[in-house]
Amino acid sequence: MPDKPATVVAYAAGASLAAIAAFYVFGPTFFLDGENSYNTNDGRKRTIIGLANPANDCFINSVLQALAGLGELRLYLIKELHRRRLEDPDIYDCPPAILRKGEKADKVVSLQRGPVTKALKDMLDALNERPIYKKTITARPIIEALERAFQTRISRNQQDAQEFLQILLERLCDEYHAAQRVRLSLPGAVNGQDGQEAELKPAGLTPTLSGVTVGTNEGFPFEGRIESQIQCQRCGYKTKPSATTFVSLTLNVPQKSSTSLDNCFDILLKSEEIDDYKCDKCRLNHALEWKQEKLKAASSDKDREGLEQDIALIEQAIREDPEKAPEGVTMPDSSQAPKCKIRKSTRITVFPKVIAIHLSRSVFDPGSYSTKNMAKVAYTQRLRLGGLLNEKWYKLLSVVCHKGSHQSGHYESFRRNHLYPPFATPEPFRAYADASRNMSTVPSTAPSPSIDAIHANGTTTPLYHGDGQSTASLSTASLSTSNSRPASKGLGAGLTAQPPAEEGLTDLSPVKRSDSQASRPQIRSHETTAGKFRRRKKSNDRWWRISDDKIKEARTSDVLSMQREVYLLFYELERPGDDASI
Known part of the structure; x- marks a missing residue:
């Protein structure tokens, strides 16, 4: 040990500087990226990146912040852009050899390149950074990408968040299908040619025995399908299902003081009876009886032969396809067809991995301006859809709320505060273990411990x-x-x-x-099961409340209490092993 006091002080100062430097280098990595990154017990204030609002951009900012909390969407963007990087980029610059009806070559090429998909991924990646201080960015890159894609400018006046969301999701879906069509048209493609398979069966959808389709790891996560069918209560005939794809569901809020999200779904999906409907099969049966009566009264063989041919064609149409009238047959006037009662049923046949729900609060009055329905809509953290054989559970991840009237107001969003596992290797050691086992089929001769x-x-x-x-x-x-x-x-x-x-x-x-x-080393678990449950429950109860660049923490009770202001809901399909106690 040196004897001079100056030397001792120099050694102490050097050690202190080394400790400060080590904390400066390794501290952010441990405290920001480790398990303590979302532990509020250390007294440090947590925050995320906000969005600037220079000119009535709250409708854009709220939607982008809500989308930033959807793991399935981020996973899709990562996979889609990674696939584009692995493939030859020139294949997306050439228009298809055969254009569909109404298509233009330049618009198809713009969809194939996916500019909005790239811009949205960059924006969501930026919003998911964990800053060490308050940070605000602008949504200008995604706005400019949309303006270039549609060759127009977005108005700086107050706009509807649902309209922006619908335009954005439809554009993303169109870019996905355009790129999928290019891949299917390549030589050696497995699923059809020239995009024919993509028309008949959308990519990423797997049919089941119950007639309901579930999503796989591929496909656009917001895309689903809803079908409606009509059944005649007189003859029992069921029409062919009318299928419609969707990227968001609009639910009408009833004009009452309070309701629930389940009741809003019942309005959309419940069966309803309609009177004074003219069934196609009942009309053919009426035409058949009319022709048979004319056949009995026919006097000449020529008239009798023509009526017999008409009767045969009508009977064939009834057996094969009552919705298609037989050609060359004179039918009675449609006003004479009988009216009957029908039952219309609607159901979701393709469940998206992320379902975006729009609660329509507009009340239209022909004699005055439209007003806002201020009814309270109760919603829960978990949403059950489907029937007994195809039950699906969704968990709430993001909410967009609107405060104000129908003509003006302000949007803010809630976003669940949680971390997803790494998308590429959620179990990194398993990947190495699988690779080592697949390298050789000869088992090791070393005894197991x-x-x-x-x-x-x-x-x-x-x-x-x-x-x-x-x-x-x-x-x-x-x-x-x-x-x-x-x-x-x-x-x-x-x-x-x-x-x-x-x-x-x-x-x-x-x-x-x-x-x-x-x-041998002793194997110990890092935390008990009770500790894992407490940590997961505590993490699931934390949310971010985001109003442009103003961000603060919130709890689940705060989110579920926004019943009068809730406007957009984002639910994600639960994965196997997810915590069902949220």
């Missing part, structure tokens, strides 16, 4: 009974079974061929070891 786990009652259960037998004695069937099973979290790839532990065994700490295993 014998590890005993302690139950709650103090008894021990071996995770694998190591009797000195090598893993080479395992059968090929057992190896294939273990390869198809996800690798255990916290265990290495060498333990994947072991039999699974008992159900309910969630904590491997402490581990009882024998004397021969004294030198």
